[in-house]
Amino acid sequence: MIQKRAKAVTIKEIASHCDVSPSTVSLVLNGSQKIKKSTRDKVFKAAADLEYQPNEMARSLVSSRSRCLSVTVPALNHVFSDVYFGEIISGIYQEAQEAGYKILLDIAQESFIAEKEYLNILRNRRADGMLYIASTVEDRFLLEFEENHDPLLLVNHYFPGSSLNYLSVDYKQAARLCAEHLLKQGHRHIGLIVGTNTFTGLDFRDTFFKVCEQKGISKTSLPWTGCSDWDEQDGYTATRKLMSRHPELTAIMAGNDRMAIGAMRYLINKGLHVPKDVSVMGVDNIPSAKFTTPGLTTLKMDLFEVGRRSCKRLLEILNGRRTECRELLEPHVILRESTGPART
Amino acid sequence: MIQKRAKAVTIKEIASHCDVSPSTVSLVLNGSQKIKKSTRDKVFKAAADLEYQPNEMARSLVSSRSRCLSVTVPALNHVFSDVYFGEIISGIYQEAQEAGYKILLDIAQESFIAEKEYLNILRNRRADGMLYIASTVEDRFLLEFEENHDPLLLVNHYFPGSSLNYLSVDYKQAARLCAEHLLKQGHRHIGLIVGTNTFTGLDFRDTFFKVCEQKGISKTSLPWTGCSDWDEQDGYTATRKLMSRHPELTAIMAGNDRMAIGAMRYLINKGLHVPKDVSVMGVDNIPSAKFTTPGLTTLKMDLFEVGRRSCKRLLEILNGRRTECRELLEPHVILRESTGPART
DNA sequence: TAGAGAAATTCAAACGATTTAACAAGGCGC
DNA sequence: GCGCCTTGTTAAATCGTTTGAATTTCTCTA
Numbered sequence A, B: 001m002i003q004k005r006a007k008a009v010t011i012k013e014i015a016s017h018c019d020v021s022p023s024t025v026s027l028v029l030n031g032s033q034k035i036k037k038s039t040r041d042k043v044f045k046a047a048a049d050l051e052y053q054p055n056e057m058a059r060s061l062v063s064s065r066s067r068c069l070s071v072t073v074p075a076l077n078h079v080f081s082d083v084y085f086g087e088i089i090s091g092i093y094q095e096a097q098e099a100g101y102k103i104l105l106d107i108a109q110e111s112f113i114a115e116k117e118y119l120n121i122l123r124n125r126r127a128d129g130m131l132y133i134a135s136t137v138e139d140r141f142l143l144e145f146e147e148n149h150d151p152l153l154l155v156n157h158y159f160p161g162s163s164l165n166y167l168s169v170d171y172k173q174a175a176r177l178c179a180e181h182l183l184k185q186g187h188r189h190i191g192l193i194v195g196t197n198t199f200t201g202l203d204f205r206d207t208f209f210k211v212c213e214q215k216g217i218s219k220t221s222l223p224w225t226g227c228s229d230w231d232e233q234d235g236y237t238a239t240r241k242l243m244s245r246h247p248e249l250t251a252i253m254a255g256n257d258r259m260a261i262g263a264m265r266y267l268i269n270k271g272l273h274v275p276k277d278v279s280v281m282g283v284d285n286i287p288s289a290k291f292t293t294p295g296l297t298t299l300k301m302d303l304f305e306v307g308r309r310s311c312k313r314l315l316e317i318l319n320g321r322r323t324e325c326r327e328l329l330e331p332h333v334i335l336r337e338s339t340g341p342a343r344t
Numbered sequence C: 001t002a003g004a005g006a007a008a009t010t011c012a013a014a015c016g017a018t019t020t021a022a023c024a025a026g027g028c029g030c
Numbered sequence D: 001g002c003g004c005c006t007t008g009t010t011a012a013a014t015c016g017t018t019t020g021a022a023t024t025t026c027t028c029t030a
Helices: A011-018 A022-029 A037-049 A056-063 A083-098 A110-114 A117-123 A140-148 A171-184 A199-214 A232-245 A257-269 A287-291 A303-318 B011-018 B022-029 B037-049 B056-063 B083-098 B110-114 B117-123 B140-148 B171-184 B199-214 B232-245 B257-269 B287-291 B303-318
Strands: A068-074 A102-108 A129-133 A152-155 A165-169 A190-195 A224-227 A251-254 A279-281 A298-300 A326-329 A332-334 B068-074 B102-108 B129-133 B152-155 B165-169 B190-195 B224-227 B251-254 B279-281 B298-300 B326-329 B332-334
Touching: A011 A022, A011 A037, A022 A037, A056 B056, A068 A083, A068 A117, A068 A303, A083 A102, A083 A129, A083 A303, A083 B083, A083 B102, A102 A110, A102 A117, A102 B083, A110 A117, A117 A129, A117 A140, A129 A303, A140 A152, A152 A303, A165 A171, A165 A303, A171 A199, A171 A251, A171 A279, A171 A298, A171 A332, A190 A199, A190 A232, A224 A232, A232 A251, A232 A257, A232 B287, A251 A257, A257 A279, A257 A287, A257 B287, A287 B232, A287 B257, A303 A326, B011 B022, B011 B037, B022 B037, B068 B083, B068 B117, B068 B303, B083 B102, B083 B129, B083 B303, B102 B110, B102 B117, B110 B117, B117 B129, B117 B140, B129 B303, B140 B152, B152 B303, B165 B171, B165 B303, B171 B199, B171 B251, B171 B279, B171 B298, B171 B332, B190 B199, B190 B232, B190 B257, B224 B232, B232 B251, B232 B257, B251 B257, B257 B279, B257 B287, B303 B326
Parallel strands: A068 A102, A068 A129, A129 A152, A152 A165, A165 A326, A190 A224, A190 A251, A251 A279, B068 B102, B068 B129, B129 B152, B152 B165, B165 B326, B190 B224, B190 B251, B251 B279
Antiparallel strands: A102 B102, A298 A332, B298 B332
């Protein structure tokens, strides 16, 4: 037994209240100037008095636009608890809200992919466009969007070789900044912990290596560990592995702040001092990076802005004011206490 | 100029492909057994071949149900970055997804309230029900839902004196457990940092005091500071205030983990040792509580479960299988290294 | 083989808006 | 007083489903 809801005020009721036709009411409510001022006022007043709310389902049906955007995130464990996604979603929300759009959440879990929900959400008109945050290298299904020219935008990621729209922080530049910072402090043995399930993660790793090698560091002095959860546990485990095999390391470079925090935790547990014994650097500048002990040196990516601008670009595409988007944002170094001169 | 989308396959096309009427197709697709098996097979096959996707807008319009739930959070700064909300939303998502519902996000910012968006989202049929996470004492507008008997459920909060549905962790019990833990360790001078903009926060404070007083601790040994952002900065600032006025404190009890982390950061900055000099205890057991230095003693609230079950209850109400919900979940102490015997 | 009854299918009216073409009324020139 | 243009308003079609009533088709019995 489904609960009945009080039936809502419709355009027809306003019409009969004002002794005009439903068409007139619709015209007025949509701001048409072709209707006489006195009639307009009458209609507006009645709409306000009756607390009229347009039925969005009906509007969407006839206009073929739901004024909703789908925001999809990868199926990580408790993904919405991750500040990384939270910051981006906050940015997306703000922009969407200002444009009168609603946000629909989705997680790219198994069934989402198997049942082609990623396509259906657009096909069944629940959403007008889709923002996919931080997809992974395995998400090849995204390529299906290419042929159909669906309104999709990859957020803080990209798909090499495809024509899919994206807006992302420049992870190559990020790697460059990190490498330069650590090298400047005299580090010559740096352990890298990096997510290997995203193209941006791989870019980061490769560029980091390239910059270090250009400065004369040999590959053997740059051991690395790949991981895919990007969380504190990953950082902890990876650091244990790196430090036990390479005790000569003087710095740990983590692909994000959460992993860096896990790394610090391991080092401190082992009685090592950060940064005197080992420096640790992260990426993202999540809010809590300021409150770790010691404070975490990291890269500010402005994820909120990434979200905000991604949403803006997608809306431009939806409105036909733009046909594609491939945009990169610049990161900046945030100096705190977790990095220092290499021990000698 | 609005982008045109390829027109979708409709029920009519399937009908003409199968030489049956649209009604038949609809009936088949909705699982009616009144249609002959051979016809059913024919329709299913055509639907699959044509990759038919029902237009959800049309379905919603005729059924008056959008199969969407609105999830609303308070207008805190970058609110989706807060693990507290993230955990709850993750839980809500899982339950909703399993029931075939979508999640619509909303933030209760100024315009949301001024324009009565909280009512409109239900009135205009964008959502069938609403989950409001952690409302504050100022959110008196929620009382409007009372008269209309709208399908609303307050998540991890409640509104004293109202008949609004809620599902929440038992914050009085939480306070009891925290107080007992600290008292057992010999603490007699405890500083309290607590959010004062929620009823659950006030409950926590008052119950904490009550339990302590029953054990013979005088109110003057229990200084407290109120705050409203519930973040690390709040905890940091509040601890500075408490410790400078009351250096005799041997423990800091924070209303959540983020504030506790801020508290620890302040104490360590000041050269104090946690827990030898001052113990710190939090509430929530957010994932990173395990990775702080030292690990944070806290209360496990199972926020994921709070979200999951809240969503479940709301769906039960929507389906008429339940008319109200006022449910409390039990918290549990998680022992880590940030609390220890009081210094003497 | 008619006729009743059951089974299968279809009709037609919603649902609540938007939008276009058509219509009514008033003003103006000639 | 007739045609023509303007201005304001409305009827009707449409969007893609669902659904109760009506209709057709089939099956079985007398």
